Amino acid sequence: MSVGAVTPPIPSDFARHIAIVDAHAHSAVTGVRAVGQPGKVGVLHATFAPGRTGKTALSERFVKTPMHIARPLYVDPGDPAHACLYLRTTGGGVAENDRIRQRFTFAPGAQATVTTQAATNVHRMNAGFGSQWTSLGVGEGAVAEYLPGHTTLFAGSRCLQQTDFTVAAEGTLLASEVVMVGRLARGEYHEFEAFAQRTRVMVEGYPTVLNDNVCILGPGVGRSPMLYGRWPVWGTLLVVPTAGRPVGLHQTREVVEELRKSTAAAGADSGDKSVAIGVSTLVGNVGCMVRVAGHSVPEVRGALGRAHSTARQLVVGRPAFDLRVM
Template identity: 30%
Template sequence: MAADGTDAPHPSFAEYAAEPIPQAAVGAPGKDGVLDLRFGRTDAGTALVHDYTTVPFHVSGTLDHDPHPDGTTVFIQSPTGGVAQGDRHEVNIAVGKDAVAHVSTQSSTKIQSMNRNYASAETTLSVERGGHLDYVPEPTILYADARYAQDLTLELEPDSTAILADVVVPGRLARGERFAFERYRSRVRARGPDGPLFEDTTHLVPEERDPTAPGVLGEFTVYGTAFVVAPDRETAGLSDMLHAAVADREARTGATALPNDAGVVVRALGERAETVQAALRTAWDRARQELLAAAAPSGRKY
């Protein structure tokens, strides 16, 4: 990381990047976490054919509870208490030809309070021809004074699909902490064989603009998004189907087609993480049945 912040994920983080950290500096052991997973199709179905991790990431192999006969699951684990200031995480997940993989986290990602620098995660997902990836981590919880940037890039080959979900909780709600974080920025980009498909960015700075204002989150606290990326499928019908599937959920939900016939985005707003997760899971399950003729895997992680 350059001292002048030129490597910051966005200009708004450049000033943070120049702040030294008195404990473990950026780049110190345990600060630059790397996760590299590759799934491949074998005679027995999908297998994890390569994995490499550094602290704070850990994987313990695969689970075979996916309803899809060729699918497999990996839960990303962490022995730490959360993401701290100065952490830089890099996640790479590749799904090979005709493989079916589901990747999630063991528990919520806790972005700890910060008074110096910031934390970031850069995630690159790729799916080869005929493959499918479900990337559905547990919620991200933004503690008071957290500064966090995440950047996710998805690359699809022809006839491949992916479902990406993200739930953001703006504080430790049980103790009355709401929108006390300093800055949160999340960007999702997708590319297909012919070029860019869509880009979606969320940038929240409570001190500059009240997230509960009309046109932002309004009366709601927790928000979530699910991207059903399927460029080779009929988009309008899929959008209508998912909108109908989530219409009666406790969370406020809706679905709309993505640009360039890339698929569908489902958004959900609620007062609790559980209601938002339930709405997105309904959309995930319905989309998976449409794309793979198989239900979403069980969310049980204990």
């Protein structure tokens, strides 16, 4: 199986900033391993497909250390055929010049959830940067959930993260991502060196329905009200119901209405609430996005979890379940 490119497109401002910082770094830096050295490139390609018994299983997989997976588990109490794949890494997080490339394909009729065993730590870096690039392709009649643990940006870290979703006309997608801008218990707050994140959603028959970008360069810059402001934890939930028309459009309206009701208690940020929540539609009303800002991962995860369960009940026909309790 061809691995292909392992580094996502690098924003020009991000590349320029890294080059400037590296040029000003002391020349005595040692121990920095280049991109492509053993253990520096993790690759995971997996294809989900319905098996003979009706259960979704892995029909193809290619794994390169430090990535690792075990067999899928079937822990959804509402559907014993729904597969859950837990991603693991032996690398302990993302270090300088690490490249993580993940590609998941959901064949027609497949139903599966992809998650991680734990959070992803992005460590301090003396040179270069680390990247994570994940792509999901959702086939006709497939239900794909992508629910990784949160990403923690350590002080001095440099991270480029891109996630691409391609959804067929009759496919369904639920996905979430959470970012924490430092080790809050240690007092770190926006001390990372550089962070660029891009999320794209492409739906068959439509142009790109979401192209969400953020690029933060330099320690402390993320505190700007135009970026992350006073919130150290940010989470996003994406919901693309059965994309076929007109069913998908009707489902989107229903999901947005219910999500707004379920998040009304939090409302807009009034200065004394623990989380701020917003709900909006994607281009063409083919799906919706929930964004949550808070002061801790449990708060943000809790709000995203409630929104996810509401959306999952409407779109899939059953609520969310706890991925950490078997």
